[in-house]
Amino acid sequence: MAGFFFWAFALLRHSFLTFGLVGFARGGCRRAFLFLGVGMGFRLSSRSLARLSGVHDDLFSVVERAIQITDVDFTVLEGVRSKSRQKELFESGASSTMNSRHLTGHAVDLGAWVTGGVRWDWPLYYKIADAMKQAASELGVPIEWGGDWVTFKDGPHFQLPWNQYPSS
């Protein structure tokens, strides 16, 4: 009988140990994964960085911070835009204005980047906007999202407001 208790206890202890270790390993990995996820996030590609050239420093900093905290990876589609390209977009109806903030480096377009390509599903853009808004608030930079506009919703578009950042 004593032998039975001994083995039962040994088995129980073994199970606790095993489950405990497995639980710890799982928890540990998860924590490490979360830590990596929070600490590193995504990175701006060299193409994205190139497309940010000429963009206002404050907006650049917001994008740089947003890529670290976003749930959805993104690529920079466009930063500074030439007047002739703006004219093309305006005439094709892709842009509603000739007075775009892209012309002066006060706007960027971000595309959701999923499994190696740009996706246009709105839910992805809400997540990118969350990251951009959080980054902006952390840095104390005011920002406008085209997705919040009522008449011409523009999910990829972020800009510095005219009021605080008049074009020089």
Ligand SMILES: [Zn+2]
């Ligand atoms: Zn835009």
